[in-house]
Amino acid sequence: MNDVLIFSVISLSAIGIVAAIVLYGVAQKFKVIEDPRIDEVEDALPAANCGGCGFAGCRNFAEALVDSATQHENIDDFFCPVGGTDTMNAVAEILGLSVEEKDPQIAVVRCNGSRQNAPQKIVYDGPATCAFAHNLFAGESGCPYGCLGLGDCVAACDFDAIHMNAETGLPEVNDKCVACGACVKACPRDIIELRPKGKKDRRIFVSCINEEKGGPARKNCKVACIGCGKCVKVCPFDAITLENNLAYIDPEKCKLCRKCVPVCPTDAIHEVNFPPRKPKPEKKEDGEKRGQPAQKKEAAEKQEAGKKNEAGKKNEAGKKNEAGESDKTNNE
């Protein structure tokens, strides 16, 4: 009995020692020399592995950061959208560098073609993925630029920050958004854009990317940008450009003056998180506004076609602001 015990103890120990030696040898041979700062940088990162920085994961990003720091002594080309400036400062501290401040960003859905604004004309019967539907057809409303509403962006989001609104059929971004850009990549129509969050979370953007001419665009959607150019004229900062029948507000130049919002004849420009405007004198129109906005907008369109007529503008300004307010919840 004792023999058995002793024999097994000895043999097992021997196996253990041999294995340890082999392991040590192998470990020495295949040792990877690694900058210890990579681990430190990785610890400072949010560990979301979202890929928003353009790298596969936080570890790869950390490696790239350390690499850049050792070779070029700057990490200005890199940014972690999840952690934002705080994280980048922490990283820079580890690497002994400094970074310039970057504005935090947020994903913005640039389509307001809800079921009401862009009524459904066609029924789509197929897999619920925008990528496929986009290849198949223009969309249930007929707008070839609009949101397909099948939620590829929702599926792509790792942060629970974008959800479909069942009522409008459009995705809505909430403040969990870290601007990683996953939804931007997932959207086959490039509807979602990363824009600066803006001061006090306030921002103004054109909620449409339709490049069709006014007529065809409006046929499918009441709130399409028709490329009339009113906003371009009214903008005091040259922040708005008009290209291919579509207005675009450059967030760098936009000073959030809100002048463009009321002049838009189709309510395509959205302002977010602004306090409500003080109601202008034309209060009496409140009642009828809901009833006949389409007519007014058409009128506005016709005026615009003539490329003159400044007189109507003030009226428009008064009328439009409240509509703009009510829409903002939809798009936030």
Added chain:
Amino acid sequence: MNTLTISGSPHVHGDDSVKKIMYGVVYALIPAILVSVYFFGLGAVRVLLVSSIACMFFEWIIQKYIIKGPPTINDGSALVAGVLLAFNVPANMPSWILIIGAFVTIAIAKMSFGGLGKNPFNPALVGRIFLLISFPVQMTSWPKPSALFAGDALTDTVTGPTPLGLLKEELGKGRTVPEIMQEMPGYVNELLGNQGGCIGEVSAAALILGALYMLIRRIITWHTPVAYLGTVFVFTGILYFMDPLQYVNPLFHLVTGGLMLGVFFMATDMVTTPVSRRGMWIFGAGAGILTVIIRIWGGYPEGVAFAILIMNAFTPLINRGFKPKRFGEKVADA
């Protein structure tokens, strides 16, 4: 005008559905059900009812309260699993054990993987093996077949071994095959079902009848059964020719035990077997070899259930390794 529908091609669909397939299997099981009722009387009716109802109940409750998906009880898959589980137990199986078996079949072997189509192992066989290991006594006391309602199998239990069990036991005692065969019911009785065993597996003839129906309806293809039966026949045939005193005639292997049930209803289960024809050949042959090995050299007299479950485990590998022949794979010389 109506709203037009848009979808990708094709715009027409064949008239087959999962439901039709599942109920097709149920129809194919009817001959064997009738035979089991004929031989085992009320006991068989009770086992069939308890097992099917329990399986469908577990399916319904799990789908409703745990998976919280749309009801799946009508697709027929739970009914198929229930009947097959009943087929795999003796007629005198106590109901409470059956219910446990049904729970294992549905809850553990099927729904825990996500329900229909996602289970890696055949649910009814998992249930059977679970019962066989957990309740060996109840699972191996086989009531002798009696004519319809002649004796109440529930109380007046006259039990006897299955032919395969008898063979293994007696061979262990050192007797030779020809001696043991004297005590067997004979091929005709075995083919028709007049032998000891689980309620559904006794009658090879009824099972073949059902299988023919499934072949005609194209619910199953002939590949797996041919590969399985062929392998068993050839393998046991070789052994028989080497030593007829130790190894039994291959025909005996074909008509006894759960082979026919396994071959036509378990090894052809779509969910747990390979998708390509090439894969089906491999699956059938592998299950055949394993069955014979377990029957002849293994600890249990019957090996069909184990063999199929083991091959189920290999199914993903087979699917990966044996692809259908691609068009243009090798340039034809012609």
Added chain:
Amino acid sequence: MGGVHPPENKISAGQKIIALDPPEQALILLNQNLGAPSKPLVKKGDEVKAGQLIARGEAFISSNIHSSVSGKVLKIDSVMDASGYKRPAVIIQVKGDEWEESIDRSKGVVKQISLSQKEIIEKIKENGIVGLGGATFPSHVKLMVPEGKKAEVLLVNGVECEPYLTSDHQLMLSKGEELLVGTSVLMKGLGVDKAYIGIENNKPDAIGHLSELCRQYKGIQVVPLKVKYPQGGEKQLIKAITNREVPSGKLPVEVGAVVNNVGTVFAVYEAVQKNKPLFERVVTVTGKSVKKPSNFLARIGTPVSMLIDQAGGLPENAGKIISGGPMMGKALLSVDTPVVKGTSGILIIDEAHARRVPLMPCIRCGRCVDVCPMGLEPILLAQLSEHEMWDKAEDQKIMDCIECGSCHYTCPAGRPLLDYVRLGKNKVGQRIRNRGK
């Protein structure tokens, strides 16, 4: 290998081809073919005649487009194509029906082939002939055999395996002589001395008619084929007639075969022998509720709505309008879309059958694998595509898929297999192209 047997439903089989008058307004899309769109040569206000070149195909894979009507160019604008996307098109206000003088409008069949091989190819290119089976691949490109390869045999595709469609069938019955001359022209253009016309057994009249006629033509033979979908797929037809398999990712000429649809062959006849550009084609308008299922000879650019009106109007219970056959056709968003060179039929499906069957979980029955004519595993490809595993999908030959739809047709669980495979093909194709850059 593989294949399914959908109900044939060839309702319009007995209907003779009726030539339609030009529409009031023709919308001629500028990308009618596979490959690059053509460059317009006319501008607003120009007067055009039927058969006049209005857009030139400049890229290698691209084709010329001719006016199908006479009248005035209203504008060059974007119109909605079959998918609902806006595409550039020439819109012509029709006035009268005046054809280019160079077109031989006599009735007789011109049998004498006077042009040389090179001239034939040039004529086909000039007259904008594309594959009329549906893929609209420019025909002259097909005839230019790449260096190092040799065409041995010409196959004429008269299979028409798509359910419902009968345009090729009627063409074979009414224009048999022309088809055989066209076949001879193509044989000369390719430099081959053998041609087979493949026809499915469900069209015995066409088989009989053409077999009778082709005795007078050297080297042409009619081959009756088993009825099976997709027998008319290019690769499947080559396999059925010559028993050769086109290797993965290769063109049919790899095995010495060139395939042309009977519609294309007829267009080639008209282009080469009658100098008539491709500006009209036979279109089947059919459907179970359609009052007068018909085969029309329609001008390119005719709005689909006009065809439907001619066939007795849009049925009340229409739920889906398909351009092409039910297996591979494309669902239309609206009837305002114009007929293009690839429109082989307009199929109207009832509301009751417009939607797909209810979705069930995959039970791994393997039927999609059984029926796939390319020997692929549609369920595996669909799953890989669903999970965006493009590399693996490429390894599993996703690009070999011919999109015949047999997998989805046969799936008892109603899985949208082809939809996902198509999505995967799209992505994998993009990746392959990007790799090349």
